[in-house]
Structure formats: structure tokens, C-alpha cells
Amino acid sequence: MNAFSLAIKNLIRKPGRTAALTLLTAFLALSVFGGSLVVSSLQRGLHSLESRLGADIIVLPASAQSKVSFEKLLLQGTTGAFYMDASALDAVREVEGVEIAAPQTFLASLKADCCAVKVQVIGMDQETDFVVQPWIAQSYSRSLGDMDVAVGCKVEADVGETLRIYDENCHVVARLAPTGTGLDTAVYCNMDTMNHLLAAAEQKGVSHKITSDSEETISAVYVKVKDGYDIDQVNSKLNGHVRKATAVRTRSMLTQVSDSLAGVSRTVSLLIAAVWVLALIILLIAFAMMAAERRREFAVLRLVGTSRRGLCRLVLTESALCSLAGGLIGIGAAAAVVFPFTTLIETQLGLPYLTPDARTMLLLGALALGVTVLVGALASAWAALRLSRTDPGATLREGA
């Protein structure tokens, strides 16, 4: 009988001990895989936000509330409706150093006929837009027609379906790729559709006008700065030139998100480290106790001709098998908890969160499994070494 089949028989013969060791290693693998998956999703979410924002500066209505609302809209997908006069767009374009200025108008729907949630509608100028348009182009190659909408991946409406917003029928022509940000919960349309919806909202008593005589309103202007111009200087000029508006550098917004993300990552890493230290100590104690309990069994094995090395191999094989099974169970449990509850995790964290691609996930799983098996083997190595050094005759005489 070789070490492998003997190890299997030993594990089956003591199901309680095997289950305890397997559970312990499963807990280790769960914490590593689950934790690294969350951290990696947060990092991917931040990269996605960086690439989605694309603009150097965003000009928003002057009130401090609009900046907070915009950040919430971007990160958490809450609806925001803040407006400034459309003349602000011309004022932005007049500033030296501005290469492209693309306006967007936001409208929060009333509760949609599907459910009691407000949907954020974002209208953009398709000719100048450089922020949303490239993203839409990934899923829909044509321009959005009148009353056509593209929906974020978290709006559960398929292409061809009709969304009713302020009692107006909007045709879904595209579902956009996930970004892991609040933009996934929005509905996108062209400016004509937006003006139509604004008029419909007006009829329903939802006013978006700043003054009674204002004709057109916009919510934000995305600015791309010309090469060779200092973004900070252009930002200052915009703040001085555009009345009743605030220019915000996207980098400062991203820095805030990045800081929050670093905090969450640090906490998760600390928790993983704490779990690991605790589990390693418990594993060491468990293997030490197991070695003490099985001293006579190993002594008999030595007396019937098993070499020291064979004994070591037996203990290591047993622990590797337990760790492997535990690792697979732990990774499976982490996947069963993290993947279905992705939206909940994202909502609770309030940070951009985008699940990694399949290749990265497989890599993370393999890494967690490898590390778990290695730790299990290391924890048992000391016990194996101690057992192989004891004198079998003396051990048996002690117990007699």
C-alpha cells in the first residue's frame, strides 16, 4: 500500500478530524479568494471610472449640492437633477484652452411603470460628446434616433422593449457594457429626445427651468483641454468666466474615490491577514494535537518498516488532500456568495465595482488554492518532522 492510498484510508477512517481540517482550510481559501475578488473588483471599477470619465474638467451648476449629487450619480447611481442655463456652454467654449465642450442634461424619471424606482435619464449632444458616445458605440454603431434610448447594463430592459418615461414611449436600441459605476443604472438619449422628455416632465408638473423665461437648460459640460495647456489654469479660467457654475477637475474627483478605495482595500487586506494568522495558528495546534494523538499509530507503522521519509510523506499527503478539498470548497463558497450578491456589495460600498474577467478570476482561484494547500502542508510539516524523529520502541513502551 502506498502513502497516497494509506492517507485516503486514514482520512476516511476519521471523518470528524478530516471534516474539521477541511473546514478550517476552506475558511482560509474563502477569505483569500473572496477578499482578493472584492479588492480586484474595486480596482477594476476605478480603472473603468477613469476611462469612462474621459474629460479633464466637468462644469456643474454652482451650488455645492450639485457636485455632491453628481458624485452620487456617478458612483452610486442615485438620480440627480440640477440645471444651469444653456448659455453656460457658449461661455465654456469661449475660454482659451478648451478643445471640446460636450453638454449633458439630466432628468430623473418619476417612478417608472415597472417599479418604484426613479431612472436617471442622461441626454447628450451626439455631435460633440466624447464621454458616453464611445461607450455606446461599443454596443450600437448607429446614432441614437428620436425617442431611442440606450440603457445601462443594470436597467433590466432588452433591446426592442419599450420604456415608458413620463408617459412617453422610449425604444431601447442598445444595452451598454458594464462599467461598475452608477452610469450602469442610467438611460441615455440624444438631446432632442431629452427636450421632449423635459417637456413631458413639465406637463406632469416636474419643472427643470431655472427661471420661468429660460428656454434651454443643461446639467453638466464635459471639457477636454487642448494639448499644451495647463488643466489647472483652464479650470481657474472656467471658474472665473462661466457665471453660476463651478468647474471641477475630474482628477480631484478620482482622487477622492481612489482614497476611499485604498481605505476599503486596506481593511479587506487586514481582515484577510488576521484570518490567515488565526487559521495558521489553529492549523499548527490541530496538527500538533493530531500528531500527539496518533503517536502509537505512527510508531507501529515505523516498526512494520515504514521509513521516516515515508511517514513524513504520509502526514504531508493527508494534509495536502484536506487542504485541497478545503480549498475547493472555500473557493466555491466564496464564489457562491460574492458573484450573486455583486450588486448588493457595490451598493453597500458606494464605490465603483466591476467584477474581473474570467481569466483573472481563474487566476485568483488558482492562487488561493495554491496558497491554501501550501499553508496546510507547511503547518503539518513540523508535526511530520517531530513524528518521524521519535523512537517507535519508546513510544510503544510508554503507552504499555
Place this chain on the structure above:
Amino acid sequence: MMKKAIFPILILILSLVIALGSQTFLSPCVHEDGSFGSCHWAGRAMLGVGILLAALALLSWARKDAYLAVMPAALLGCFIPGTLISLCKMSAMRCRSVMQPAMILLCAVIAMLALIGYAVNRKSNK
């Protein structure tokens, strides 16, 4: 005796979590104006599935064949929120982000436990 009881007990506990959870901490969306969306009825259906599964769990304690009824009932529970009864149209809403994944996960675990329980009972009877 313990070996025979462990699976019905686990299934019973999880079934009660489905039944009670679908009306409390795993409930569908709560509408501010007091109106009901279709997700509300999905929650009600899960209450029924939970009670049915709990009854089958008690039955499977006495008769191992009852495990065979637990499996399709649990699979039915997997398909109720979202497939058989539609939910709200936003992924971020409670019915989609909490109730649906939790119910599918619980029902899948129950189906798996029933399968293992049936296999273990069959083996020990042989």
C-alpha cells in the same frame, strides 16, 4: 440516528430561512406609496415554497423517498424570482440584489443537501 437526521434538520432550517426571510430580511422591494410590484408576489410565492420545503424536510426524516420531492420543489424555488415571476427592472433594487440571489442560493443548497441526503440514506440502507 444522527446521520439520518442531519440532512432533514439542515433542509428544515434553510426552508424556514426562505419562508421567514422572504417576508422579512430577504423581502422584495418596499414601495413607499404602499403599492405592490410583481416582485411582491414573487416574495409571497417563496413563502409558499419555503413552507412546502419545510414540510417535505420533516417528511424526509421519516421517509427517505421524500428527498426526491425536495429536489424539484427546491429547483422550482430557484426559478420563481425572476424567471416565473418577473421582478423590478433595475438590478440595484432590493428584489434583484437581495431576494433573488439569496433565494436561488438557498434553494440550490437545499437541492444539493437533498441529493446527498438521499444518496447517504440509500447507501446506509443497503
